[in-house]
Amino acid sequence: METLSKYNTVRLPLHSESEFVKWLEEFNELSYTTWRVKRTYPPPSDRQFVKVLLKKEYRCQHDTRPESALTNSKRRVATKNTSCKADMAVTIRNVKTKSKSADILLEKFPTTLRIRFSHNHRIMCADALKYRDVSKETIHTLCELFKRRPTAAVEMVKQELLLKHGENYPVIAANRALCPDIPFAHRLYTKMFKELYGDTSDVKMMSVLESHCQQYNEEMESTCMVLKIVNNKPIIAVCTPLMKRTHETIKHAGEMVFMDASSNMDRNNCSVLYF
Structure with a gap:
């Protein structure tokens, strides 16, 4: 040197x-x-x-x-x-x-x-550490926890850091590379959502839904999912192979109907109906 x-x-x-x-x-x-x-x-x-x-x-x-x-x-x-x-x-x-x-x-x-x-x-103070880039290891942990909501995923990361570092947790929590902020978690979640499920805009969403229907039917080797437009609203009907086999082998399955309805499932206010 x-x-x-x-x-x-x-x-x-x-x-x-x-x-x-x-x-x-x-x-x-x-x-x-x-x-x-x-x-x-x-x-x-x-x-x-x-x-x-x-x-x-x-x-x-x-x-x-x-x-x-x-x-x-x-x-x-x-x-x-x-x-x-x-x-x-x-x-x-x-x-x-x-x-x-x-x-x-x-x-x-x-x-x-x-x-x-x-x-x-x-350098080693909260006012500087809070601006560091989130590390790749922390991003991987967040992605694994995104089965929950982004805010809940961040809280899970904080809990793991608290159990791991104990008394040193306040210093570790100030380091953004190890303890990301909630806005970053939401941006990462949105990015992953688009990569997995496509854009949520009307035109792009329809093309993604059609491709998912086609892919699912090919995997099941049968027509198990159908997409139709009714009153300018997309409707997806899903009948899994187990459900189809039940209708074919048990005659009483067509005589009794049980229905469970829920709404406001996501940002697009989608509804899910179970028959």
Whole structure:
């Protein structure tokens, strides 16, 4: 490590952008900091003969670079901004190209990192930790708990952290990477819902319902689900293979009808009727 004024220069054994992204994630986790891209230098189109594969500059997330001290006369800049001067610059050189450089570290350590780790704010405090990105492990835990509502999933995560860390829970709960906020859980839930079930708009929802009906009938190898439009409202009738077999083998099944109705099942005010 070579000290240059307020910067430190570090050589890393990283040969690609994906390796650096993984390293940065680990660095964020160990240092309890979060870095955002400040400037990107686009590489040439032909990477086979270029000398530099990646060149980027990063800033601390507490430097939001506001245009002015006040966004308007009534609303002040978010307290997240401290105009932090901590920054870093990364350069990954291509070791496959012929070079006359006298750099003896180039072959094994092609990545050069210049970092100024001089934050003007406390790192291990609730006011800074609450702005960290939610970790991948926490996102995975939330997804597993989304069988419940998003708010309930967050409460379950808090309960697990409380049982695991005990007296240290107040410090852990302030770290957003481990204890996400409810708005984040709702955004993640909405994203997962769209990926699994499609958009809830009228046109897109109908196409998704039709595809689900077709897929279910193919899996059951029989017509068990039918979609029809009645009075401009979609109606889905489902008769599972067990229900069909019951109607075929038990004659009294067609003589008695039991009905259970419920409404307002979701945001679209759908109703479910059991016969």
